[in-house]
Amino acid sequence: YLRIRYGNKIGMIACGIYILLAQSLGAIALFAASVGVAYVFQVEILWSTLALGLTGTVYTALGGLRGVVWTDTIQGIIILALPIVMMGM
Structure with missing residues (x-):
């Protein structure tokens, strides 16, 4: 939309900003998880970051986006159901 409305230059700048922000967010999430591990x-x-990054890359490459979506769905259901189960205990 930006490229159509404001021209190719603005579209490329917006694309670059999006890539920078998306990669930064991914790097922060990977680092935060690796600190815990x-x-x-x-x-x-270093080793936990490499292990988590490699595991995520291989999982996505083998399962594809469909596998990732199914995993996210199952994890979301568990996250929503667990408080209900814990309150019943």
Whole structure:
């Protein structure tokens, strides 16, 4: 839409900003998860980051986007159902 309305230059700038922000968010999420894994398993953050990144890449490559969507759906159901189960205990 931006390219059509404001021209190719603005569209390319917006695309670059989006890529930068999306990659930054992914890197922050990966680092945050690897800090937790490194703490629990008493390994260096470098190794936990590499392990999590490689696992996510292989999982997405083998399962495709469909596999990722199914996993996210199941995790979402669990996250929503768990408080209800815990309140019943």
